[in-house]
Amino acid sequence: MSEAPLSTQPSADGGSPELLHELEADRIESILDALHEGQEARVRGLVIPLHAADIADILERLSATDRERLIDVVGRHLPPDVLSELDETVREEIIERLGTKEVAAVVAELDSDDAVQVIEELDESERREILEAMPDADRALIEEALTFPEDSAGRLMQREVVTVASYWTVGQTIDFLRQSADEDADRLPATFYDIIVVDAMFRPVGTIPLSRLLRSRRQVGVADIMSTDMHVIPATMDQEDVAFLFRQRDLVSAPVVNESGRLVGEITIDDVVDVMQEEHEEDIMLLGGVQEDDFYSAALQTVRQRFKWLAVNLFTASLGAMVISQFSDSIAQVVALAVLMPIVASMGGNAGTQTLTVTVRALATKELTPTNALRLIGKETLVGGLNGMLLAVLVGVVAWLWSGNLSIGLAIAMAMVANLVIAGLAGITIPLALESMGADPAVASSVFLTAVTDVIGFSTFLGLATLIVL
């Protein structure tokens, strides 16, 4: 257990998360101490033996200056995998600090899928520089992968696959594996979970999970034990669809083919887990109005990124203000309206956000489809109406008692129902409309929604009040 500070001893304490992270906090403290005292050898001794994922975590957690200092000390000794484990923003910083030659050497040591992941994030000139500094064979593999579209299966796959011909036997396959292990370990992936059976044109015709191979006798033909109902992934398939397929079918790996059906690589579950994580991150961040890499951006960059979103929201807030200004006279006469109006708008916004969250999520998981869209629009509108009525009674009575004016109670009650019905309807139709126009419903939905619930909330309440109160 020496390599892994995160590994958990088989103990009775249930491996609480605090325990894991206290350990890490301690280690980071020691590293920082050593770094600040200039004890370079000690820093290396503390960092280098760690698992690549942990080194990446530590780098991410440091401030930009400490990070640079640490890279200067441990740079060339870092395990190659650290680069592929890093968050993009931090990775860029580190690549810049390491320099082209160092990065090229590191990338050449990575598995083809991880190398592509690192290189695709670089800008054109950096990319060319690093590719040119790499061995020819590695460069060719990476350049080919880069011909596939961004976020496609072709970028995600590893090129190293284990293939056998369909006329082979289990015995031949095992002998082949043992021999390649001795001769050229580089040609096989470090770990693999199944063997792909290919025809003479190198098209996949079946897969054999290793556990099935191991349980079969030597003389059995691979064609007799292979699964032909495998899931073959076109290299151009979007990574989001790849993740969906893996999750839906509990896959651990799947062959990737080019447009002529020829096997070009294999996608394994670890890469898919990263994609799932990335897609989750994107969903939740976009809904909150922030960029995916916000957490690791420097303050000024964060300001710039978030300001865009705030500016758009300022526009919708101004729409609300414009509606209110139309009713200035009414407010001047009955100031209670100014006190109560934000409640109507706010409850509409909250109810709409509930519907919006469920809808965006259900679209992402493909649970909301044309088959059930109409039924769900009905459900959301109904839910909005029913909650609107409950709130209407509550708020109406309180507003009446507080203001001593029954008409104000009636106006806010009616406005509440109207705004919550609209909120439910808008909360599901806005993301549906954006999705059908090919836009990401998580990005823009909440701006449109708030615009709707603000405008409807203010105008119905102030309008009704003007009609029945004054």
Added chain:
Amino acid sequence: MSEAPLSTQPSADGGSPELLHELEADRIESILDALHEGQEARVRGLVIPLHAADIADILERLSATDRERLIDVVGRHLPPDVLSELDETVREEIIERLGTKEVAAVVAELDSDDAVQVIEELDESERREILEAMPDADRALIEEALTFPEDSAGRLMQREVVTVASYWTVGQTIDFLRQSADEDADRLPATFYDIIVVDAMFRPVGTIPLSRLLRSRRQVGVADIMSTDMHVIPATMDQEDVAFLFRQRDLVSAPVVNESGRLVGEITIDDVVDVMQEEHEEDIMLLGGVQEDDFYSAALQTVRQRFKWLAVNLFTASLGAMVISQFSDSIAQVVALAVLMPIVASMGGNAGTQTLTVTVRALATKELTPTNALRLIGKETLVGGLNGMLLAVLVGVVAWLWSGNLSIGLAIAMAMVANLVIAGLAGITIPLALESMGADPAVASSVFLTAVTDVIGFSTFLGLATLIVL
């Protein structure tokens, strides 16, 4: 490829998601047609050959009535895995419709981890009924798993594992696997990715990935090729931590031990992928103020669940209204204040939500830790302040020009800066405080945040305006 409507042919079209889902929509149409016309044999012919995950999807997408009808027609012919693939709310409905005996028979056919997943959701009496109707051996396994806490590794693991003694050779291991395949296939898991080496006390001492086993010669001892730096998971570890460990270490499976360090099962990546999906679902839903299973709840249940959240929000909205009512006199004199005040509150809410989203996410992924919390609180406050100043200039000038009153412009500008600084600060400290008190920061953070930004927004703007405008 006959079993799987979602499987993608190796074609040149890139397997677009539309294609996959059009196919499904068509199939659902046909099933519904057959169902409504009472053609039971045709319904079964359309549904039963599908992959369990797809049948589960179809069941989820139907209305409650159609779902019941479909269950009545296909019930006892359903592949057992359908039950474990279903969303919880839908699963409960279907279990009720199928009846205890049928469910017990289905559960007995599931892998132990899937069976536990189905049974743990049932209420006490249903659970007992179904367990009693099951074969003794299966029941014992499930009852033991149920002794572990909810959402723990012990509930997630499968009981079937492949173990060998450390003095065995590769050849013995392969012979053992071939023999068990012939004799009692039930004792081995259907698919497995590594072999666990145990000592005389049945404690794991190492693991061997199958690919390494296959590449080693028969006479090699398993002790010579096993990895001893494996990740042993205590059965009581929370599933969220299990998911974190799998992601961090790119694991495909890991041995689970009880409090005395004895091997009790194994967790595989497919279960972890489900946990990741579940945890993410929870995060995003809670942030939006909805329950995890909201999408499949019936309308009235949804109303009830969502109302709770709306009621809490009503309380915070009322806080804002109370602040406004303190300034009724000011508003009566300068109605422009009523027009502008929601802008200050709304921008504070938006900026705070940005910070909140990043913070909740970073807490969930354990990227935000005591080591960097202070630095990030500083960053968020700074970002809030800077964006506040940008917005202040913009809004201040517009408010001045629109109202023709420089003091109003100044008041809104100053209030904007104050509210955005507070929004940044509250957006990160509220979830941090909730987390440190052991609460889920995703649940309640946004209520507190809106309360803060509303109260600060209204009071600073109206307060400042009262001071300098009137």
